Amino acid sequence: MNAGFYSHLYYQVLENYALGMLSDEDCAPVEEHLLVCSACQDLLADAEEYIQIAKAAMALERHGGGEGQPLVTDFRTRRRLSKPVAAATLTGARH
Amino acid sequence: MTASIETQSPPPNDLDRKHDNDTKHLEAKDQAPVEMLPIVVQMAEPGEEAPAGSSVDWPELVMRIQRGEDSGMEDLYRLFSRGVRYHLCRQLGVQELDDKVHDTFLIVVQAIRRGDLREPERLMGFVRTVVRRQVAAHIDQVVHSRREELHLDVGVRIVDRGRNPEQNMAFKQKVDFMLEILGQLNERDRDILTRFYLHEETQEQICQEMTLTETQFRLLKSRAKARFGELGKRKLQQKTLTPYFSRVSAR
Numbered sequence: 001m002n003a004g005f006y007s008h009l010y011y012q013v014l015e016n017y018a019l020g021m022l023s024d025e026d027c028a029p030v031e032e033h034l035l036v037c038s039a040c041q042d043l044l045a046d047a048e049e050y051i052q053i054a055k056a057a058m059a060l061e062r063h064g065g066g067e068g069q070p071l072v073t074d075f076r077t078r079r080r081l082s083k084p085v086a087a088a089t090l091t092g093a094r095h
Numbered sequence: 096m097t098a099s100i101e102t103q104s105p106p107p108n109d110l111d112r113k114h115d116n117d118t119k120h121l122e123a124k125d126q127a128p129v130e131m132l133p134i135v136v137q138m139a140e141p142g143e144e145a146p147a148g149s150s151v152d153w154p155e156l157v158m159r160i161q162r163g164e165d166s167g168m169e170d171l172y173r174l175f176s177r178g179v180r181y182h183l184c185r186q187l188g189v190q191e192l193d194d195k196v197h198d199t200f201l202i203v204v205q206a207i208r209r210g211d212l213r214e215p216e217r218l219m220g221f222v223r224t225v226v227r228r229q230v231a232a233h234i235d236q237v238v239h240s241r242r243e244e245l246h247l248d249v250g251v252r253i254v255d256r257g258r259n260p261e262q263n264m265a266f267k268q269k270v271d272f273m274l275e276i277l278g279q280l281n282e283r284d285r286d287i288l289t290r291f292y293l294h295e296e297t298q299e300q301i302c303q304e305m306t307l308t309e310t311q312f313r314l315l316k317s318r319a320k321a322r323f324g325e326l327g328k329r330k331l332q333q334k335t336l337t338p339y340f341s342r343v344s345a346r
Contacts, residue, residue, distance in 0.1 A: 054293070061277055
């Protein structure tokens with residue numbers, strides 16, 4: 001029952017989680033684990049920062065970043081909204 | 096991908112192990128073989144701290160909370176406070192964070208005392224649900240309160256990730272490291288990373304279109320990250336030593 005609680009998450013899973021690539025079903029054990037594991041919370045923070053840096057560097061590389069061009073430092077990922085969050089956002093948007 | 100929980104240690108990998116703790120952590124966790132793809136967790140390694148909660152008897156904790164014992168409340172808070180705070184902060188930002196954490200605990204405790212938690216061993220799942228509902232409720236509230244002022248699309252960012260000038264400088268420096276690493280890669284490898292991180296294509300899609308195995312894909316990613324860590328460390332050392340060398344050479 002508690003097998004997962006003795007364990008840590010793989011970096012690649014956290015990266016996929018941060019990028020919004022996990023299904024709702026896969027998110028559940030990840031989020032439950034993150035609630036009680038500070039090591040994996042730190043690793044997720046690390047993954048999120050790395051993704052932001054990678055995005056910024058790749059965008060610069062692709063589109064060029066001449067002098068005076070501001071560096072884009074905040075990228076929105078295609079993060080999939082969880083069902084209740086998506087419902088709340090949609091409900092609010094409709095009003 | 097189906098979530099399943101198994102507890103195998105990952106196999107050795109071919110990356111050199113002369114990295115800092117952070118990179119070691121990455122290597123160990125990033126090198127799952129292909130057949131382990133569905134696995135979302137791994138055993139804490141020897142000497143590595145096991146996750147909090149790994150030795151908790153959840154039904155017993157729930158019973159103590161139901162009886163109103165202070166120790167139950169203390170344990171609940173000790174186990175979940177950082178995680179709840181972390182999750183709420185990640186989703187909603189730091190504004191009124193203390194209040195949101197407090198509200199979440201209040202809801203959890205009241206629900207437990209009312210007997211709403213039918214499966215005490217699923218306390219973690221229950222807390223997660225409460226946190227998610229709190230996030231949804233907050234977003235609902237924000238969307239309603241802003242609807243007169245702004246037109247918000249579905250993917251609106253709720254969290255303000257604004258950085259101060261010092262953080263911006265550090266971020267820019269890291270982006271430069273990344274550009275240096277990208278410059279050392281061949282076009283194909285750079286394309287693979289760009290597809291994953293910038294265009295957010297899935298691993299399966301990239302592997303299929305670029306005729307890559309999942310292991311090759313993961314190795315490329317983890318090597319890039321390891322190089323990033325090494326470069327950052329090297330630059331930091333150079334920065335620390337530069338004033339020393341300039342003083343010595345001036346003598």
